[in-house]
Amino acid sequence: MQTLFLVADSGGIRTTAKLLRSGEIVAIPTETVYGLACNALNPEAIEKVFKVKGRPSNNPLIVHVSGLEMAGKLGLEIPPIAEILSERFWPGPLTMIFKKNKDTIPPEVSCGLDTVAVRVPSHPAALEIIKLCRFPLAAPSANISGSPSPTKSEHVYDDLKDKIPLILDGGECEGGIESTVVMFETIESSEISQRIRILRPGGVTAEQLGEFAETVIDDAVCAEYNGENPSSPGTAHKHYSPKAQVIAVVAENQEKFINYINANKKKGDFILSFTEDINENARLLFSMLRDLDEMGAKRIFARLPEPEGLGLAVYNRLIRAAEFNSVKAE
Ligand code: TXA
Ligand code: MG
Numbered sequence: 001m002q003t004l005f006l007v008a009d010s011g012g013i014r015t016t017a018k019l020l021r022s023g024e025i026v027a028i029p030t031e032t033v034y035g036l037a038c039n040a041l042n043p044e045a046i047e048k049v050f051k052v053k054g055r056p057s058n059n060p061l062i063v064h065v066s067g068l069e070m071a072g073k074l075g076l077e078i079p080p081i082a083e084i085l086s087e088r089f090w091p092g093p094l095t096m097i098f099k100k101n102k103d104t105i106p107p108e109v110s111c112g113l114d115t116v117a118v119r120v121p122s123h124p125a126a127l128e129i130i131k132l133c134r135f136p137l138a139a140p141s142a143n144i145s146g147s148p149s150p151t152k153s154e155h156v157y158d159d160l161k162d163k164i165p166l167i168l169d170g171g172e173c174e175g176g177i178e179s180t181v182v183m184f185e186t187i188e189s190s191e192i193s194q195r196i197r198i199l200r201p202g203g204v205t206a207e208q209l210g211e212f213a214e215t216v217i218d219d220a221v222c223a224e225y226n227g228e229n230p231s232s233p234g235t236a237h238k239h240y241s242p243k244a245q246v247i248a249v250v251a252e253n254q255e256k257f258i259n260y261i262n263a264n265k266k267k268g269d270f271i272l273s274f275t276e277d278i279n280e281n282a283r284l285l286f287s288m289l290r291d292l293d294e295m296g297a298k299r300i301f302a303r304l305p306e307p308e309g310l311g312l313a314v315y316n317r318l319i320r321a322a323e324f325n326s327v328k329a330e
Pocket of ligand 1: 030
């Protein structure tokens with residue numbers, strides 16, 4: 001199958017919607033990373049997505065809708081806290097997990113779980129496609145499972161060429177890191193209060209969520225998960241890894257980081273340099289990992305950021321890219 005590239009103008013968007021309506025899968029831009037989209041109500045299309053990505057069959061997909069109203073029609077239990085968060089953060093990089101009370105969404109989307117993850121993307125092309133299709137889109141990141149997520153259409157092409165009919169090019173993703181995934185828990189002492197549990201950190205930070213309700217960061221966010229049933233199956237897999245070996249460096253300051261590199265550097269070693277701007281670091285992280293692969297890196301050293309604000313999301317991706325290998329720069 002030859003992969004077509006189209007610019008995300010009105011013609012490109014119409015062609016995308018037409019292909020999605022006919023049960024095809026298409027790579028589309030979102031504000032976080034590129035998504036590999038299909039009709040979330042079509043089990044065969046969902047199966048294609050898993051197959052093309054080589055995605056483990058126990059890693060559920062996010063369903064993308066145009067707003068809370070569309071989410072409300074999917075047979076999900078939407079608690080009051082979610083309505084408040086949707087007003088503040090949708091469209092945008094917040095994915096909320098809801099219990100199903102009807103089987104509107106086929107079991108293939110959530111790999112048989114009794115919950116569904118939902119978000120409203122803010123990229124105008126993604127929103128327009130959902131509105132034209134009038135069905136929800138299931139879309140994981142448009143990369144081969146395990147590799148760094150795609151933030152440019154070229155990244156999608158490198159991973160999925162000849163496997164999908166169309167890549168809709170909407171430019172470079174402005175966020176560069178995937179959405180924050182949260183679930184809600186009832187606080188035992190109170191029937192109405194809900195706690196927000198962050199399963200995957202992303203563009204909406206724990207600090208921002210904390211303004212609305214008690215917010216906890218799941219243990220698996222910064223550490224390796226060794227148990228049997230992770231709350232978010234996807235976060236337990238090896239992830240975001242370039243071909244080169246990534247080594248995450250814990251360093252009190254930049255000087256100690258540089259000294260460590262100078263003392264340990266070998267041929268084929270590259271440094272992933274972060275700036276002072278954490279937004280920029282998040283936006284470029286995956287792209288830099290792919291670039292360093294192209295440059296022939298054997299090992300990539302990167303300094304772990306402070307796990308706060310958007311730094312938590314960068315920390316979470318880096319430590320997984322490094323397969324939890326970290327060293328301390330003394
Ligand atoms: O920004 C994003 O979220 C991008 C764009 C394309 O929207 N999508 C994305 O999808 O990152 P994916 O498939 O790469 O990651 C989905 C994450 C996985 O960690 C998965 O385990 C979790 O969401 N997830 C999905 N449904 C879930 C559910 N019902 N319960 C728990 N975790 C769920
Ligand atoms: Mg992914």
